[in-house]
Amino acid sequence: MTTPAKPTKNFRFVTGNDPDFFKDKKIVSANRSFVMFQQAKKPCDGIDPLKPQPQRVEKASKRCDASRPQPRTASIPAGAVTETPCPPGMSSDDALGLFRGDRRARKRLVDRPQPNQRVLNQILSLKAEDLPFATPNATDMCSFYALLQTEAAQGVLASRGKLTDGQLLFEAAYEGFMSTFPLRVVGSPHDTFEVLPKFKGDFKSSMEELKCHCSATFSCPNLGRTWIPKATSSKLSFLSTLCISAAHLDAMRGERSIWAPLMGQMIPLLRIMTADRTLNTSDQAIISVLQVLLGTMIACQEVSSNIHWQGLAQLVTLRGGLLQLDPVIAMMISIHSVESSILSESPIVPEYLEFLRQRRERSQPGQPIRYSPLYSNQVELMELRHDPYCSHNTYELLCDIYSLTNLISIMRSPIAELKNFQSLDDMEAERQSICARIACLPSAFSGDSKDLSRRARIVRYRFESCRIAALIYSNAILNGCSFSYAASQITPAFASSVKKDPAPRQNGRNTRSDSLPSIYRNRPVTITSYLKQLLARSDTSGLWGPLSGVLLFVALIGGTAARENLPVPTSATDLGTDSYNVKDRSWMAAVAVRCGVQLGFEYQGTMEKTLVALADVTRMSERCDSAVVEGWRASQEPEILEKSLHDGNGSLGNTSAPQTRFTEATTNEIHIERVSEGWPSTTGQADPSSIDWGFLNGI
Structure with a gap:
């Protein structure tokens, strides 16, 4: 065992209590001289060592300081620098030990504050079921790190398992008797998601995963500038952002293992917050409720969503209406309220719709345009022809959707009453012609779709998605019915001809396709499940780029059509189940x-x-x-209708509304039959694959 070397003259230690002391020119010059010329004093290989030359040191110091005006001072020999008086500091022995790695604990100049025993008792009696939302008391403040040094706090850590300091800090602040750190997370040196509590039960996702998913899915520049500072200004509004991320992640995975336990923790906090008069009128309260609402919209919980929308309307009323709110918050409330009403097919709140009508948002110069088939005219849609992911067929289909929407708005406007009946008849004939043209469009996969590049397949998937959405949209306009009912009337003639995967099954389980987003191939096919499969394969990671408005239209139509509020026709009872429809609807709603x-x-x-x-x-x-609806039920269930009429409780109502049936013809034709009198039938030529759903073979 070797003993440590004794202090020698090979090291020179300079100690001081002030950092500016080491910047002194005398000290710097002496250190440089020691490093450069001290080694010359040692004998080396029998050669006489060089003698030190103080004149060189003096000239070198003058040459280095020539650019700085300095007062005249006498030259300091190299050997006399060690005798320079220094402020009291660490001794040479301590410095040598510090250099060798033998660090010694220094005495604390200030003792840590002793924790309050009453606070420790409250920590020991914490329960996860009781989570009051209270503001900390000044008398209950104490040092968090002082609590960690006590035996009682160590017992808490041992009883709760592996908890970090940040998690214990969050739980203490959650109860309202310690520091207010979680209430102000912006600018804190702590990791925000590290201090979140661990939820009970089978929680299959971590906070870090939710954070990354939320950032990758919903982040955009304007959201970071206008929304994030408000959403992170309070504890509850910050936690409510996780509801959106959890619901979206569950929808993409086809499960509800994350959103459900998270909502179980959020609902009691919302109830306590809304009961507090000092908090329920703040921007943070409204943001918290709105972000929870977005999670329920993705999860397709209509009952919970309606309850939360009523509560949010009360909070807005307490603030004095939408005009008294922040413009960004008022805009987001109006947008998502109308969007929720469309997805759930519930009555739209007139105040929110009028707020959107009256807004005039000016586009910034140089900002790219996002096109939508509901308002972009044909001149604006012509720019889409330069998009590599928009084919010519997609462009013509979007023009037909715009023409149909514009025609409906003109026919339903007061201006149409000033025109003669001949013009109204012409507009009605044009409406039927557009709907028939959309119904006769061939599938994108009617021909050979093998040996296509990924880009070509994405173009076909996007066109096919727009075609199915346009088919539901035109059928609803032609019949004057909801999108869900219109989708139930469009059934494939050969649903059993779905192409299976060429790969064999393994262990009796369904196989998946590895080329694009995986789906089960042997599940029953409905028009909404088919639309969801198309969207999943059309690369929605970038929201279709310039076609993001088109993707919004397709997703809203598909999410509404998958609602299925009407009974399934008797001829198509084997086309789907509720579990499939809920997953497809939740995916498109996300x-x-x-x-x-x-x-x-x-x-x-x-x-x-x-x-x-x-x-x-x-x-x-x-x-x-x-x-x-009543007319359809009468045609499908005559015996139930006869019984209800016999009892005096049934009513057919007005059954003269137009209704459309898409039937398979014996020849290569598609017949759009008008059920009620006074509506002529329209016949159009089309490829047979567009009626027998032969495009399913191309998937």
């Missing part, structure tokens, strides 16, 4: 909400005009929906 968030912050005009136009069509369909 895409619609994501489009609403990003377009609402970046392109307000696209979002507002799309929702206003779609809301007008939805409100127009609500007036005829009840009559169509």
